[in-house]
Each structure stands twice: as C-alpha cells, then as structure tokens.
Amino acid sequence: MKLFCGIDVGSAATKAVLITGSLEVQGRGLCPSGADFSAAARQVFDAALAGVGAGEADVEAIVSTGYGRTNVDFATARRTEIDCHARGAYHHFKRAITVVDIGGQDNKIIQLDAAGKCLKFAMNRKCAAGTGAFLEEMALRLNVPIDKLSKMAENSAAPGVSIGSYCTVFAMTEILSKVRAGVKTEDLARAALVSVAKRLLETQAIVTDIVATGGVVAHNPVLRDILKEILKTEVHIPPHPQHIGAFGAALVAASEQKE
Amino acid sequence: MSEKKLEQKKIASVKTFKKIMADHFLQIDAAARDPGRKVAWCTSVGPAELLQGFGFEVYYPENHAAILGSTRTATDYIPYANAAGYSPEICSYLTADVGAYMQGFTPLTKVYGIEKIPKPDVLVYNTNQCRDVQDWFMWYSREWKVPCVGIETHRGVGAVTKVHIDSIAGQLQDLAGKLEKIAGHPLDMDRFKQSVELSRRCSELWDKVLRAGTAVPSAITFFDGTIHMGPAVVLRGLQVAVDYYQELLVEMEARVQNKVAAVAGEKHRLYWEGMPVWGKLRNLSMQFLELQTCVVASTYCNSWIFNQLDPDEPFESMARAYTELFIVRSDAVKEDYIARMCADYRVDGFFYHNARTCPNNSNSSYGMPQRLTERTGKPHLVIDGDLNDLRCYSEEQAKTNIEAFVEQLAQAT
Numbered sequence: 001m002k003l004f005c006g007i008d009v010g011s012a013a014t015k016a017v018l019i020t021g022s023l024e025v026q027g028r029g030l031c032p033s034g035a036d037f038s039a040a041a042r043q044v045f046d047a048a049l050a051g052v053g054a055g056e057a058d059v060e061a062i063v064s065t066g067y068g069r070t071n072v073d074f075a076t077a078r079r080t081e082i083d084c085h086a087r088g089a090y091h092h093f094k095r096a097i098t099v100v101d102i103g104g105q106d107n108k109i110i111q112l113d114a115a116g117k118c119l120k121f122a123m124n125r126k127c128a129a130g131t132g133a134f135l136e137e138m139a140l141r142l143n144v145p146i147d148k149l150s151k152m153a154e155n156s157a158a159p160g161v162s163i164g165s166y167c168t169v170f171a172m173t174e175i176l177s178k179v180r181a182g183v184k185t186e187d188l189a190r191a192a193l194v195s196v197a198k199r200l201l202e203t204q205a206i207v208t209d210i211v212a213t214g215g216v217v218a219h220n221p222v223l224r225d226i227l228k229e230i231l232k233t234e235v236h237i238p239p240h241p242q243h244i245g246a247f248g249a250a251l252v253a254a255s256e257q258k259e
Numbered sequence: 260m261s262e263k264k265l266e267q268k269k270i271a272s273v274k275t276f277k278k279i280m281a282d283h284f285l286q287i288d289a290a291a292r293d294p295g296r297k298v299a300w301c302t303s304v305g306p307a308e309l310l311q312g313f314g315f316e317v318y319y320p321e322n323h324a325a326i327l328g329s330t331r332t333a334t335d336y337i338p339y340a341n342a343a344g345y346s347p348e349i350c351s352y353l354t355a356d357v358g359a360y361m362q363g364f365t366p367l368t369k370v371y372g373i374e375k376i377p378k379p380d381v382l383v384y385n386t387n388q389c390r391d392v393q394d395w396f397m398w399y400s401r402e403w404k405v406p407c408v409g410i411e412t413h414r415g416v417g418a419v420t421k422v423h424i425d426s427i428a429g430q431l432q433d434l435a436g437k438l439e440k441i442a443g444h445p446l447d448m449d450r451f452k453q454s455v456e457l458s459r460r461c462s463e464l465w466d467k468v469l470r471a472g473t474a475v476p477s478a479i480t481f482f483d484g485t486i487h488m489g490p491a492v493v494l495r496g497l498q499v500a501v502d503y504y505q506e507l508l509v510e511m512e513a514r515v516q517n518k519v520a521a522v523a524g525e526k527h528r529l530y531w532e533g534m535p536v537w538g539k540l541r542n543l544s545m546q547f548l549e550l551q552t553c554v555v556a557s558t559y560c561n562s563w564i565f566n567q568l569d570p571d572e573p574f575e576s577m578a579r580a581y582t583e584l585f586i587v588r589s590d591a592v593k594e595d596y597i598a599r600m601c602a603d604y605r606v607d608g609f610f611y612h613n614a615r616t617c618p619n620n621s622n623s624s625y626g627m628p629q630r631l632t633e634r635t636g637k638p639h640l641v642i643d644g645d646l647n648d649l650r651c652y653s654e655e656q657a658k659t660n661i662e663a664f665v666e667q668l669a670q671a672t
C-alpha cells in the first residue's frame with residue numbers, strides 16, 4: 001500500500017495522519033509534544049503506522065508542519081501550519097471558507113477563496129490571549145480539569161458574564177475578583193470561552209462560513225455555539241479537528257507525489 | 260529533510276564601507292578629545308549640512324543606537340533606561356542608547372577601540388523623525404549641561420506649501436544664529452553650500468544604488484540597503500560618501516547588466532515598510548534567501564534621499580528636503596508613495612514591520628495595509644516586532660508568518 005504522511009508538531013500536541021493516494025485516511029497518531037519534538041514526531045509516526053499495520057517503507061512522502069516542523073528530520077518536505085490547516089479544512093468544505101484554528105499557543109484565521117487559495121491570513125498577535133494556553137491558565141485558576149471546562153460552560157445559566165481584558169494576566173485578576181464576588185464557576189468557564197471567540201473577532205474580519213479546527217475546538221464542543229454567536233456566522237467542525245493540520249500536510253505529501 | 264547551504268551574495272564595496280565608517284567614528288572620537296574642535300550631535304534627518312557649514316564634527320546617535328541593535332546588545336541596556344522612567348513603550352533607540360550610557364557601555368569599543376561616545380558641544384535635533392529624538396537629546400543635555408537646539412517640524416503634511424517651507428527655513432536661519440554663538444564663529448557660507456551640494460550628490464547616487472532593486476532579478480536586497488545606507492546617514496555632506504556611492508553604484512550596475520540576482524532563484528519580490536529589526540537582520544535575510552524571496556525596496560532605505568537639496572538656496576532647499584520626507588507626510592501621500600514604489604519595483608506583496616516602540620515608522624495601525632492591498636491587489640503581511648527591543652519580537656511567530664506569506668504568494672502565481 002502506498003501511503004502519504006502528514007505530521008503536525010504543535011506547541012502542545014503532535015499529530016500524524018496517514019492517507020492513501022486516493023486521499024483516504026488510514027491511520028492517525030497523537031501524543032504530547034513535550035520537549036523533544038523529533039521524538040514526538042517519531043512516536044506519532046510509528047503509532048500511525050502500527051495502527052495501519054504498515055511499515056515505513058510503505059510511506060512515499062512525509063510532510064511536516066506546525067511549530068516543530070523543522071525538527072522532523074525524516075520529513076521529505078515541510079509546510080506551515082497555515083497552509084496545512086487551510087488544505088485540510090478545504091478538503092472537507094470545498095467552497096469559500098474561513099479556517100479558524102485555535103491551537104495551544106496561537107490562533108490562525110485563514111480566508112480561502114472558492115478554489116481553496118489563501119486570500120489572507122492572520123495569527124494572534126503578541127500574546128497568548130485567546131489560545132489554548134489561555135484556557136489552561138483559566139482552568140487552573142478555576143480549579144477545573146481542562147477537559148471539563150466545556151462541560152461546565154454548557155451549564156452556565158448566566159451567559160452575560162464576561163472577561164473584559166485581553167491580557168492573560170489581567171484576565172486572571174478579573175477572574176479572581178469575580179470569584180470573590182460569588183460568580184459561579186460554570187459562568188466563568190463560559191466567559192473564558194467567550195473571551196477566546198472575542199480575540200478571534202478582533203484578529204481579522206470574517207466574511208464567510210467558518211471551519212473551526214485545532215485541539216481547543218476538539219476538546220470544547222460548546223465553543224462552536226459560542227463562535228457562532230460571537231462571530232455571527234455559521235461554524236462547521238470537520239471530522240477530527242485536532243488532526244486537520246496533519247491531514248493537510250498529508251494532502252500536500254500526496255499532491256507533491258502526483259506532480 | 261536535508262537543508263541546502265545558502266550563501267548571501269557578498270557586496271565587494273563593503274571593504275570601503277567598513278573603512279569609511281571606521282574613519283568616521285575615529286575622527287569624531289579624536290575631535291571630542293581635542294579642545295580645539297567641536298562636536299555636534301545630530302538626528303539622522305537633522306540639519307547636518309548646516310552643522311558642517313560651522314565646521315562641527317557631526318555624530319548621529321540613531322546610528323549608534325542601531326549598532327546597539329545590530330550587535331544585539333540593545334536589549335541588555337534598555338531596562339536601565341526603563342527603570343529611570345523612560346517607558347518600554349517609547350523609542351528603543353533612545354532607551355538602548357541612554358541605558359548603555361548609564362552602564363558605561365558602547366559597542367564602539369569592541370568594533371573600533373573607542374572608549375566612550377563623543378561628548379558634544381551642542382545637540383541638534385529635527386523632530387521630523389519624532390518627538391522622541393528631542394527627549395533623547397534633552398536627556399544628554401541635562402546630563403552634560405550642553406545646549407540642545409532644534410527644528411520643530413510639521414506633521415501629517417499633505418501638499419508641501421510655501422508656508423511649510425518658509426517656517427522651516429526660518430527656523431533653520433534662527434538655528435544658525437544659535438549655532439554661531441556655540442561655534443564661536445560665523446557660518447562659512449561656502450562650506451555650507453558645498454555640504455548641501457555634496458549631500459545632494461550623495462542622495463542621487465544612493466537613489467541610483469537602490470534602484471538596482473527595480474531590476475528583475477533584483478541586484479540588491481533591503482538587508483544590503485540597511486547596511487550600505489550608513490554613509491548616506493552619517494557622511495552625507497562629505498566627499499567621502501559621494502566617492503563611496505560611486506564605487507557601490509559601479510558594482511550594482513555591473514550586477515544589473517549581468518543579471519546577477521541578490522537572491523538566487525528570485526521567485527517573489529517584496530516591499531518592506533517600517534524599521535529594520537536590527538538584531539535579526541541576518542536571520543531574516545537568510546530566511547528570505549531560503550524562500551527565494553527578495554525584499555527589493557523599502558521606505559526606510561529610501562528615506563535618506565534628498566534630491567531637493569540645492570546649494571543656491573541652501574536654507575529653503577533643506578527645508579523642502581526635510582519636509583517632503585515620508586515620515587512627516589499624511590497617510591494619503593504615504594500611500595501614493597508606496598503604491599508608486601510597488602509599481603516601480605514590481606513587488607508582489609508588502610511586508611509591514613509594526614515596531615512596538617516606533618509608531619512613527621510603523622504604518623500598519625490605521626488600516627493602511629488593507630487600503631494598499633485593495634488599491635494594488637497585492638497582499639500584505641504585518642509582523643509585530645521592534646527595531647531594537649527584542650523582547651517585543653517573537654522570532655518563531657515571525658518565521659511562520661513569513662513562510663506562510665510566501666506560500667500564499669506562490670499560490671497566487
């Protein structure tokens with residue numbers, strides 16, 4: 001079997017996706033990126049291969065992406081996560097879309113035309129506000145396991161609670177003062193997710209449907225409704241949103257092979 | 260993935276460049292230690308020609324601050340100025356320079372064996388760069404108890420009118436009166452006019468050098484420009500700068516003639532708007548080289564072209580040159596200028612450096628990138644960073660953005 005692999009070494013997690021020449025997904029891998037990016041890349045690659053029962057020799061091309069894209073020494077090419085998320089999302093929604101990727105350390109907004117070409121993109125600027133790192137801080141402050149944040153937010157009965165500042169540190173002190181004032185944890189969990197959506201709102205004007213990708217969306221399903229409400233547009237979530245970058249990289253691997 | 264080994268195309272004239280820059284610093288150092296000679300500090304687009312007319316040795320602290328930046332020592336010294344009340348949000352040339360002085364450091368020691376920056380007899384500014392230069396010079400004025408005088412510019416200028424010129428020319432005349440007292444002798448009119456003439460010739464040659472970037476492939480990069488503009492900043496008004504640019508121009512013309520590319524395999528051409536990130540010049544230039552993308556032109560390098568200078572009307576022409584400058588103009592004029600540059604240099608996209616501590620040289624905060632993209636059809640990228648304060652710059656983010664921007668350009672072709 002001829003396979004193509006994409007490896008997305010993100011700041012928080014490393015993902016691998018294996019596809020065939022006809023672009024069918026065969027296997028996936030996922031592990032924390034940790035401090036050794038090449039080891040994480042190797043680990044997800046091996047895990048994905050093992051899942052398919054294939055060997056390295058079956059893989060025709062490997063494209064790396066993400067923060068650690070240069071650390072994947074066995075990759076045959078590399079692309080930015082912007083390009084890969086765009087390709088991965090477009091594969092599932094072939095029309096003019098805006099890809100919104102909320103990652104561990106950064107957010108990306110990528111506007112694609114109907115043919116899937118990037119018209120413009122922007123990343124969050126200067127700080128971690130509105131990213132996965134921000135939510136982790138929030139969860140810590142609220143003493144909620146990060147994977148429970150979304151569930152808690154769903155139970156919020158006071159959607160009007162909000163966090164005003166966009167500096168993560170200021171947001172923390174704001175949370176503290178709200179905790180002191182007796183605001184419920186569920187409402188603060190929701191406010192944290194709303195804050196993520198607001199940071200996106202100010203990054204770049206959004207004029208099409210959104211396709212949301214990345215680990216934060218994967219782990220916080222409630223975010224979809226919040227994005228819809230704040231950004232006032234339809235929000236689609238592709239299958240396996242956390243793996244979209246790696247999937248896009250695999251698509252590049254397959255397409256380059258064809259050329 | 261195996262990485263190709265890339266090499267930057269060397270400019271042979273750099274040998275002369277290094278020599279004349281060394282001579283410049285050594286000469287000022289000697290003048291500062293000689294009680295019979297006088298030193299003036301001058302802002303980079305200050306009235307240098309007038310100072311030369313009085314026989315001052317002219318020193319440019321912005322250039323010194325850029326050396327702090329390019330030697331990556333600036334970020335070590337900025338905090339000392341911050342602690343003394345000069346905010347991390349203001350000009351990091353100022354804070355790096357003042358902070359380094361407070362700590363008794365200058366990069367000139369390592370490069371030229373010069374112990375300390377030259378103590379001036381007068382500090383002369385033109386606020387056409389910004390208000391920060393005035394604050395900066397005032398700090399030294401208080402420190403050394405030396406006079407600080409200058410020109411207050413017009414800002415947001417649309418069409419340059421006689422009113423603008425008369426007011427600046429008038430200020431220059433007044434300034435001459437003050438300088439006469441400090442120099443202890445009247446202005447040498449012949450020398451002044453000669454300096455204006457040499458400054459103009461320097462400008463014309465520098466302009467031609469930069470126009471090597473209009474060639475396809477471009478013979479020069481923005482990164483080359485940031486280095487080789489040195490004499491246009493600190494030696495304008497002197498014969499040595501004219502000689503230097505004649506030499507450099509011959510080299511650039513030969514490159515253009517032989518289609519020598521500054522960036523091998525040039526695929527994309529960009530315009531750089533804003534200040535350089537001095538501490539990352541090499542990294543950025545290597546990244547663009549790897550991406551086969553040439554930054555062919557910039558507002559910054561073109562800001563030291565003063566073709567308006569005319570020895571027959573020294574005061575008025577200086578007033579005109581230093582008022583028609585990009586930095587003091589209205590957004591509409593700036594946009595026309597950049598759009599023209601985009602066409603002349605056949606650029607595929609715009610790169611804006613949003614320098615945290617220099618809003619004066621950052622034009623991405625009031626919708627200009629979006630307007631110019633709309634007008635020219637060329638995409639843009641805005642990178643947050645700083646000229647000197649590397650605490651404000653995320654290299655990883657910048658790298659990814661640049662790489663993704665080039666991917667976007669590749670899709671468009």
Ligand code: SF4
Pocket residue numbers: 321349350351352353388389390391392616617618619620646
């Ligand atoms: S123009 Fe910018 S970099 Fe230059 S002195 Fe002023 S604030 Fe500093």
